Amino acid sequence: MSGCATTQIEEPEIKPEPTPSDKIHKNSDLSFDAHQYDYDIVSGATSTTFGTTPPPLYTDEEKANLMFWSNQPPLGVLEGYYYKNERSFSGSNYGIVEVVTNPQTKQIENVQFTEFASNPYYENKYSGKNKRLSDYAFFQAANTRTDETLVTVVNGITFVEDQMRAENRLSGSFNTVKGASSSARQGFMPLASEMSGWLDESFGYKYFGVAKELDNGIIARLEVITKDDVIEEVKYDEYFADSYDKMTDITDRPYYRQSRYYSIDYNLATNNEFIDFADSLTNYIEANNSLIVDDESFTKHEAFETYKTLAEMLDIKPSW
CATH class of the missing domain: 3.90.1010.20 (Sufe protein. Chain: A)
Structure with missing residues (x-):
């Protein structure tokens, strides 16, 4: 009708239901090494100076x-x-x-x-x-x-x-x-x-992993591989920072860019204590097919609370 104002009624925004991917997939939040490298790049094999x-x-x-x-x-x-x-x-x-x-x-x-x-x-x-x-x-x-x-x-x-x-x-x-x-x-x-x-x-194999940087500059990492919802393999490790001064514990600094599990010098200095803990922990998890660990031989270890924090971040029986 000429000369009459009409009122626009806004349609409410209808948000789509989250897809299964939205509900379960967390990989979009991953963060990779962001250092800028300046390499001399080659497209074929090079001669060795070994x-x-x-x-x-x-x-x-x-x-x-x-x-x-x-x-x-x-x-x-x-x-x-x-x-x-x-x-x-x-x-x-x-x-x-x-x-x-x-x-x-x-x-x-x-x-x-x-x-x-x-x-x-x-x-x-x-x-x-x-x-x-x-x-x-x-x-x-x-x-x-x-x-x-x-x-x-x-x-x-x-x-x-x-x-x-x-x-x-x-x-x-x-x-x-x-x-x-x-x-x-x-x-x-x-x-x-x-x-x-x-x-x-x-092939039925699924991977569930989480890595988290701790306040002390160490990166803790938990990896779980399942086959048909049964835990096949578990790995727990702690990575020393890429820069030694990023770590608050000065006793960790000599091992920067290594990991507690694989550092030869660290394990020599600590009598393989971390390896023994990690191996016993992961063997226990695999044997019990659960990330829930309540055995006191593990819960008293200084790394256990970090493991527990990471384990609680994983859902190893997703819907996909």
């Missing part, structure tokens, strides 16, 4: 300030279908590739490569040891062979992991870091490529 000791280009202090690598696991809650491939590769080193995918989209949420040195190894200290979470990268950094490239095996591994996650693929060509490509090209990439066709099926 066995050489060239003249130094830097003082120890200068080199320490120039080099950086991170042992940080993804912070937050990560869950999804779980895939694993492992075997020995060149030089009798042992590689393990673990992949977690989104239950709904099959998107790769995380890729992790772990390498154990051969046993025996030319430097006996590292025989059969975890290269990523021990002080092995510092051993590499101390050699003048790395003066030119300023990288370690950890740099080479994490660079390829980031590509696989970002590009949502496990096979094909990947760039590598000059001076740190051997483990990636000879172990990581072949193992991952074999898994590429696996991701179309779930």
Whole structure:
């Protein structure tokens, strides 16, 4: 009608019901290492300088300030279908590739490569040891062979992991870091490529993990793998910060960029006390098929409350 004002009645906003993914999927809150790296990138294999000791280009202090690598696991809650491939590769080193995918989209949420040195190894200290979470990268950094490239095996591994996650693929060509490509090209990439066709099926394995930075600068991490809702494997570890001055306990600072479970020097100094606790705890959980632990032999340990906090953040029997 001409000349009459009409009142607009706003329709109430109808929010869609949350999808199963919204209800259960927490991976969007994950936080990965955000350090900015400046690598010399190569697309093929490079020649090795193994066995050489060239003249130094830097003082120890200068080199320490120039080099950086991170042992940080993804912070937050990560869950999804779980895939694993492992075997020995060149030089009798042992590689393990673990992949977690989104239950709904099959998107790769995380890729992790772990390498154990051969046993025996030319430097006996590292025989059969975890290269990523021990002080092995510092051993590499101390050699003048790395003066030119300023990288370690950890740099080479994490660079390829980031590509696989970002590009949502496990096979094909990947760039590598000059001076740190051997483990990636000879172990990581072949193992991952074999898994590429696996991701179309779930095989019943599910991954539930959480990593949380504590007030003391330590990162606590709990990982649970289930098969048909039965706990198959549990791992609990605590990671020393990437920067030693970030840790409030000065006795932890010598072990920065390592983990309590895999640090050779830390466990030598503490008589494997953390390893014994973590192994006993995870064996108990696996035997009882539950993250609820009320045995006093565990509850009195200083790390137990941290474990309990992480365990309460996980739902290991989701609806997907």
